[in-house]
Amino acid sequence: MYDFAYHKPTTVAEAVGLLADPEARPISGGQTLLPALKHRLDKPSALIDLSGIAELRGIRREGDQIVIGAMTRHQEIQNDPTVKAAIPALAWMAGHLGDTQVRNRGTIGGSLANNDPAADYPSAALALGATFVTDRRRIAADDYFQGMFTTALEPGELLTAVEFPIPEKAGYAKMRNPASRYVMTGVFVARGPAGVRVVVNGAGPGVFRQAEMEAALAVTWSPEAVANIRQSADGLNGDIHGSAEYRAHLVTVMAKRAIVDAG
């Protein structure tokens, strides 16, 4: 790691001021950023630690949605009674990514700002029609995800919270890479304020909606409804862990399991 200055602001305004330096980077849980810095993939002038900003932390229900602060750790989401009651699939997701130590440090904001194609939360956010709240605006999930490690966030823009509309039903299933435990292919299904959505993560360069399955599920909500829908392998990821065809096959398998999970 190259050395950097370290700042721990206590307000969003102060953090955004420090991030005006184009070489400065926010650090939340550091579970992705620190490994990247060890590989010298980046050379920030300063790290702006968000963990001292109380307003970025916490989970609350606001009407028909659950609002989760960007600095909320996976471990807190996994165990939160409000999330468990309103969107159990999201609590399950938070409890089944990485390992205990990663969940004790890593945050939802860091994960969604990073938008790793193999990350979990992007599928939930897109399927539930979440809204991303930043220090300067609100971004719909439909506009937020822009492909591999890319989001609508501008340089220096801070994600402050994510609003998840409470669905009628939601379910998630994933096949994990047996070594890294990151997602090989996952599917999040939801029926709620954003309509019927089937979102695939892990299989492609970014999360995407499976329109054919959405149409079928809108007519009949059952695993059988999607059982014969085949995902095309075009554009999907193929690597030593699995070919694009294998991931395409998993889309149908995971979709069926996710629907069973949603009930």
Add this chain to the structure above:
Amino acid sequence: MPNVSLTVNGQRHSVEVEGRTLLVELLREKLRLTGTHVGCDTSQCGACVVHVDGESVKSCTMLAVQAEGSSVTTIEGLAAPDGTLHPMQEAFREYHALQCGFCTPGMVMSAIDLVKKHPDGMTEHEIREGLEGNLCRCTGYHNIVKAIAAAQEVIHGRRDALAPAEV
């Protein structure tokens, strides 16, 4: 250079570090607490697990400056001052839950957090899942899982003493 003030195993320290100094480097190189190991340095193996304010973390994936004001417990801080082992350490010994011992400090620290998070006890399967962040190259995990299963009974007060291992 930044200065970090923190409590380690009950003792207060104030140490000069670089911004990039990892918590594990502070522990091993500045405080000479070499019980915490570095197996991978890539957040995978869990040999570096310590407790920060009661939660297990990988100390190779946390900056020393992020531990400002925190209370850190390492493997050296578990036994009582008179040398009596923590029930988890005792269980690892009784159940022969180590071979080379390299992963052991991290295993023990993770296991203690795991047991704390499951007051109603864990099945063998849950213990195995819970150890996801810790790799052992030697034991095949079998005796580690047995040791944790036995230790949880003592830690949660369901047994006064460790069930002896079968030989």
